[in-house]
Every structure is written in C-alpha cells, then in structure tokens.
Amino acid sequence: MIEKKHILCVDPEPVKLRIPALLGRRGVKVALNAASDQASLDQALSEPGHWDLVLCEAGSFFDLALDERLDAIGDVLDASVVLIKPRDSQLSPAEGYRWGAADVVMKGDTDHLLMVCERELGNAVLRRRLRMLEQAGTASPGASPGRAESREGRREGRAVVIPTITDLSKAATQQESEPQTEFVAETTVHESGLSVEQLRIKSLIDEGGLTLEFQPIVPLEAPERARSQFEALVRLKDESGALMLPGDFLPTIAEAGWMGKIDLWIYRRALTILEELQGAGRADAMLFVNLATETLRSRALIKAIGGFTSAARISSGSIVVELHRDAFVREPEGVEQLAELLRLNRHGLLLEDPGVGDCRFLERHGGLMTHVKLNRRITRGLVEGEVEQRDLDRLVGCAHARDIQVIALAVESARLLPMLFSAGVDAIQGHFVSMPYQDLMYPAVQRIESESSFIES
Template identity: 25%
Template sequence: MSRSVSPNALAPPRYDLRQINRIRWLLVLLLLACGLAFSLLLVRAPATTFSLAQQLALAASLIAILLAAALICRVSRRSLSHQSGEINRQQQRLRQFMDNACDLIIAFDDDQRIHYLNQIGRQRLGLAADEPLPAAMEALLAPSQQQLWHNRTCLLGVAAPFEPTVLLLRDRQGGEIQVDCRISSDRSGQPQLHWLVGRDLSEKIAADQQLHYLANHDRLTGLRNRHSFTEAASQAARLAQRYHQQLALALFSIDHLKIINETLGNENGDELLEAFSKRLHQSVRETDLVGRLAGNQFVVLFLQVDGPLAVEQVLEKIRRIIAAPLPIAGQELFITTSIGLSLFPQHASSVDTLIKTAGDALYSVKTRGGNGFQFYSPQLGSEIKNRLAMINGLHQALDRNELQLRFQPKVRLDTGGFDSVEVLLRWQHPELGQVPPGDFIPMAEESGVIGDLTLWVLRQACQQCLAWLQQGLPPVRMAVNVSGHQLQNRELLLQLKTLLSETGLAPELLEIEITESILMQNPEAARTLLGEIRELGIHLAIDDFGTGFSSLAYLKRFPVHSLKIDRAFIKDLEQSERCASLTAAILAMGRSLQLNLIAEGVETLGQLAFLREHLCDEAQGFLYSTPVSAGEIAQMLSNLQNRRTAFEVAQAAPRINTGLRQAAPQTP
C-alpha cells in the first residue's frame, strides 16, 4: 500500500537560517568580549588586588567562557548542517514532485525569462533533459497566441490576477499543444517568479473528437450516420432554397444482401458493406453528401443538380462502378443495387420527407426484382398500399387455392415438337384480380414466402408430369425457376431429394432454372450446390443469360445443361445489328460448351429464321404459344402423337399451340 506524502513535508521551514546564524555569532562575540575583559582585568590589576583564589576563579571563568563559545559554535554548526540537509531534502522532494507531475510547470520572471521547466514540460515541448531552457516565454508560444499572452500577463508584476486561459504552445517540431493554463506569483524572493501550471488538453481533445466522430458516423463504414446526414442535408437544403437550386436524394440498397450473409457469414457481409461504401463514396463528387441510414440502406445527396436527366447519367456511372466484381472471402462477388430517387423541392420540402419519398421509390424498385432505379411519383403511394395488400394476401394464397400453374412449351427447332415446358406461377387475387408474377414474386422473396411458394410449385409440377404420363402422353421435362433465396439455402437440396422420393418422378424430368445474376452473386457457393443437384440427375439451366456479368471462364465452371438467352436480345434482333451480333456470339459460346441453347421471347418469323441460321436448339415465346393450362398442354402432346411428323407442323407454321388446334398464330 503506497504512502501519501503530506503537503507539510514539502512546505518550507518555519525558521530563518540567516537570523539564527547572526544570533550565534552575537553570542560568540559576547562571550569573547567577556573573556577579553577578564583577561585585561587580570593583567592590569595589581597583584595585591586579587588573591590567588580569586585569580584562579577568574582564570577558570575565562576558560569556561572560551569553552562555552567553542561549544556554541560546534552545536550551532551541527544544527545548521542538519537544517541545511533537511532543506535540501525537501527541495529535492519538491523538484522530484514537480518533475513527475502530469502538468507542465514553468517558472518565469517579470521580464518573461524562463527559470524552470519540469521534465513533463520538456517532453511535451520536445526539449532534451540536458538542453538549455528557451530564453523567454515567447519562444514557447504559438505565433497566434503572442498578443493574448501579453494581454493576460502584462500586469502580473503588480499582483494582478491571471484568468485561467487555454493557450497554444509550440513544440520543437513546430506542432501546437493546447494547454489549460493557471498562473500564481511568488513575491518572496528576488527575482519575483510567476509559476505557470498547464494541463495538456491533447488527449482530452482527441477523446472528445473520437466521441464526436462516433456519435456522427457509422462505425462499420465510416460514413455519416442518419443523425449527421440529416443535419448536413438540412443545411444544404436551406442553402439550395435560398439560391433556388435543385437537390437529388438517392437511397441505395444492395440486392439479396440477406442471401450473401446467410451464405458467406455476417463477417464477410460486413466486409462487403465496407467495400460497397468505399466505392459509393469514391464514385460521387466531393461536395455530395454520403451516409448510411440503416443496415442495407445507403444515401447520397447530390448538390446543385440540373434535373432528372443529369441525375440519371450520374447514376449510370455509379452503377457501372458498383457492378465491378468485389474480392470477398477469397472470391469475386458480383452485386446489384436498387435505387430510389427523390428531388428537392419538387417531391419534398424537408430532408425527412425527401428520405421517405426516396424510400417509397426504392421499395417500388425492390418489388420489381431490384437492379434498377426509379424517381418518386405521387402514384407510388397507392401502389405501395396495393403491394402491402399483396404481401398480406400471399401468406393466405396457398390456403385459399388462389395460385395456379401455367405451362409454356420450349419448341425444338429441328423437329418442331417439344419435350420440355417452363412452369409459370399465376395468382388470382380475390380483390386485385390477376397479379403479374413480376409484382408478387419479388414481394414473396422480401416477405420470406418464396420458400413455401417454390416448394408448392415444384410439388405441383412433379405431380402434373406424372399425371400426363398416366394419360399415355410422352414424357415432358418440367422447368421450374428457383429464386436466389432458394439457391443460397442448403435446404433446397434436401427438399429436392424428398420431393423425388415422395412423388417417384424420374429426376431427368425435372429441370431447375437459375437466373445468371443470382449465380454471379456468389459463384463458388452456387457452383457447389449446382454440382450436388446435378448428381441427383436433375437438369440445370441458366435463365436470362446476357443480363449478368458472367464470362466464358465462369460459364464453363457451372455444371449446367442448358442456356436460355434473355428476351431482351431476341426482341431487337431484326432492328439492331449489335443485338444480332451479341446473340450470335452467345450462341457460338454455348455451342462451344456443348450446351442446349434456348431463346426466350421469340415472337416473329424473322427472329425464328435468325435462330435457325445460328443453330439455336429450342425457342420459347408467343410465336408458338402463350403460357397455357395443363389441359391445353395435354391436347398439344396428344396432337403431336397423332401427327405423322413434327416437321410438317413446323412447315405449316411454327405455332404449336394454335397450329395444332387449327387457329391463327397468336401475337403478344
């Protein structure tokens, strides 16, 4: 247990050594004077004046006086030596205390000359222990503090009080140290000294700055948090209103982040958020404000915009930067974003409202599958209400038998027949009517119902395939589209095994379609799962190929059987040489990998001729058939069986659905 040093131990002595020394010499002189007087008396007095006894007494008295004087000198010398040592020890304690103090201690006189600087002061100011002290206080002060120092210390010599002041001192390297200063004066000696005690505020200022940073920035990404962003954006909005300028607020959300977290883990998900935030911050101007409002919601306020068209151009640049692969967990990760936009002052007059309207636009993009952007419009309010009603209805759609399956044949271009159909889900809402899949599928993914819906579709497709076989119809492969949520879920493999076991369906009659963009979000995990699914004997197809970021190097790593070219390429085949060249390149690449090639969205004879010329294997679209019921597919299969050759059907006109029923080709 440490002992505390009493303040009295450091106090100066209560006696004056100079006064004691004077008293000592006065006593000695007095005794010597007495001795001298006795000596003169003995020498000059006649011999008869004093008897022998008296002379001996006087001599003895003289000797006693001399001995007393000597004794006084010896004792006083010892006392002074002891007192001097005690004073030196106390001075040493005081100096040690000041040198070990946490504060800077400086002693200076009325002429600003420095007489003392403690060790901590030397360390803070960058002075070596053996280095001479600076000549004057001005040498320790930052240039900006000279006048303030003069104003505060000019009257110290006349006992004027010093008001506590925060000063900037300058160290040897030219840096500045902020110090909280107190000064007291000592007028007991010469020269009179003024003692400055200064507390270094560097650590406190750094701690305050750190607390302020943490209170205003997101800890993971370092971007502004909601509070800080809202304050800065509100100030920008006031300036924009004063100078009649436009602002644009964009909310960014990474698509399928939940799947990435579930697959790679939250730690890698956080790494993705950090990398995304850096790219986002680097892709905007320095004057624009960037923040993170929530876990998967980033915000950018674009200042001084020229209108929606200028904002769209900026967003396209940002999306290209973000779309580049990110190295996460030892692999390249491709991500897409959904973006909601709102303009100031057209859509909102305050930042909070601006964020809300941009959030409505973001929600609208997400419900359409994400990977896009949209500006806010007043109509979004009613759309959001309808979507909320759909989300609530989705949870009850299975129990109320509101879901139906439709089937669209994939026609072989060499024979004109078909041995595969795509299974499509339809929802007949009791109040909203027929709900397009593009509306309710994203909402099912968002609300977590997609797993139940996919399992229901798979089961119904397997049962329908068996029903056709029991009717004596030829086998037809059932192609079911699986969402990204399902692909990243290890339960999908177990569900497929269970389903095949329960229904008894041959695995080669089931096909799983996965969109290219979902595959490229986590290529390694997708490749592993697809390999396990293929080992079951199930066919695999990449859907909407050409809309993602995969290359030949990536494509050959996926264990798939078929490649479906996105309808966006087929649509403009006859009008755009670029689309035609891209489609031809995709077909050539697919053939080099020995994949079954399927074109989606075929609607014209010109498109069909192009696909045949470039050796496409199958075509799917309104030229042949719209999605139809199970009964109509059964009728088509029956008609095909009754026809002598499928080639005659193709020559009559490539329209399986209408041609087999002696009807005209359908248009979209």
C-alpha cells in the first residue's frame, strides 16, 4: 500500500492546483490541507511531524509570519518549504533559499512544480531517517536535545539534506560513526585572495546551488535482466535559478583548489540517492559518479570515499567511479588505492576518454577497471568518417578480452547505432536515448528529429 504524503498549502491559491491528481499519475499519493490565516496555520504547525511538504504563496510567507513560525519549530519539521511566486515577481531561488525555502516555483509552471514536489517529498523521507539516526547515535542518559543551532543553520537543515561546501569544512559536526575526514584541513575554503568569479561560485555553492541531474545508460542489446544505470551529472544554479553546466563552473572550482570538497559532496549525495532508490525496491539500480584527478592526490579523501562506500546501505556492484585517462598516469597510486577500496564490495571503476589506439593502455591498467567510456571524439568521428570502424572494433575487443564493459558517450544520432552494435559496445548514453533529468527516471527512447544538428554542432 502506498503511504499517503501530507502537503500543507499556506494561502488558498496552491489548493487550486491539480497536485493530487497529477502526482497520483506518477504513483505519489498526497493529501492537501489549506491554511489561509494565522489561526489555521498555528493549528497546522502544532503537529510539525505530520507534514511532508509545505507549499506557500510567496507573499504569504511574511504576511502570515511563516518565517517566524518555522524559526520557532526548528528541526522538528522535516518538510521542505517551496514558495510559489506570481509571474511578475523578481524573487530568485537564491533569495528564497536564504528565507528558508528549498525552492521557488513560478505560478502556472506545473511541470516544474511537480518535479520539485516529488524531489522534496523524497527529501522529507531522507531527512526523517537522518534525524532518527542522529537521535539514536547521540542519545545518552541526561542528554538534552540540541537546540543551540542558529536560525541559518536550522534553515540549511531543512533546505538541503546533504552537507553543502560550507558544512563540509566543519569537522566538529561529523558523527563519530562516519569515517575520519582528515581532508578538511587541506581543503577548507578561505575567502581572502579569491577572484571575483571564485567568490561568485563559492556564494552560489554556499547557498545550496549544487544539484545533480541523471542521464540513463541504456544497454545496446536487450539482456534478460538489464540493470537500471544512470550517470550523476553535477550542475550549479546561478543567481536566477538556471542550471549551469560543468564547463561553466568546474574550471573555476579547480583553479581555486576546491575539487576534492565538491567531489565528496557529489559522491555522498549520490550514495544517499542510491540508498533511497534501492530501498524503494530498485535493488538493481546503479549510479556512475565522476571523480576529478585532483581528488586522487589526497589519500585522506580516498579513504573517506572508501569509508562512505562501505557504510552505505547499497547492493554490491552498484557504484561505478569514473576517472579520466590522465588519472592513471598522473596519480597511479591514488587510482590503485581507490580501485582496491571499491573492489571490497565489487563496485566498479571506469576509464573515461580512451583513444581508439589504447589497447596497450588497457593491457597495462585493465586490471583496475571494470568499464571504459568512449568519448565524443570517437562517436562523432565515426559519423564523420574520422574514426575507422576497424579501430573501434579493435578497442572494444581489447576491453572485452579483459572483462571490461564498453559504454559509448554522446550518442546523439541513429546513424551511430549499427556501428556501435557491430563493434560489440555494451551500452549507450546521450541525447538520442535521453536528456539528463533531475529525477531518477527511465524515459522511453526518443529519436532526435534532426540528425544534421549532431553533425554540424
């Protein structure tokens, strides 16, 4: 039986939305309750544990003093607050976040609202689990509940389940059950000496702008029991709430020396999402997660990643870490240490960016990896005639000889499929199969209408 979720709508307007019916089509059963004045709001919030989500008209957030009521409740409320603003409002998601909201949605943007509702209803479940674990881990005779947190700290707890870049620098807040995080000393962010762009990116991250999208990896053949595979792709929300692609902010992060901190955030959030997905019945789900070469320079970071992996409640073989080719050359000891930690639970290691002539590279390093991923240069080169079919066949054969699976990235044209299939490529990923989504989903395969855009882009 599907457990019903309870949504509190502050101000009558959100109640007019067809949320129960639309979410019901997605398998999410919800009940709406309205609060349009201070008395009804006080009564609703007298049982904060009852609510899984709070939808509030942006103007009513202060008119009904919801900000003060949330501040008084503190961490007892596991529900996220989502603000609904009129079309002429200039309220940005970043400003809403500072108020204590998890997101801001334009009135009438039903698709966005449904996506946010699904995401935050899931976050409420995770938040309850984390709070129960924290209470179980800190409970002792004579101990009193910790209510000494600041207003901003409590709001961060409601808006973001996984630590932000700022939280990760606070070693004192780590639970004793977690692996030791010696990396904090070497990755703590200081604002002195930062460039204007670095300060901007840091501010966006500190305000909770980091997010993940997921792109399916689809088997090229149809095995009897295909696993649900996704790659976690990091994004950053800018000042307007629009998603920035990695090329727009990762170079600045790398220049500032924050890649280890970002990688840890991505990895821990991916593990949490995978735990939730497998706990909901998808035990076959797999996530592919990228780590930067710079991260492998820190043995403490690698140790922490291995510790988080071992402690995660996920099935064996369900996490695959993706490394660029240069990591095997520049940080061989780090790669070997990471591969050894992943093998403890039969998790995988993927080589990104191999060249079509990299058979000797696979002979030298193939014992460390379980997957290789063909990059855009290869897939686009096949279509444009710059990569020979026999070279691809040889590379795939070298990988399969070492029990390494081959994934083709950037598959954006149907013309690629017979070339990849004949070479024996195991799985494909790209816009021909599916665009990245913030929700974990497995959309139907959709054809790209114009193949010329792929060739000309």
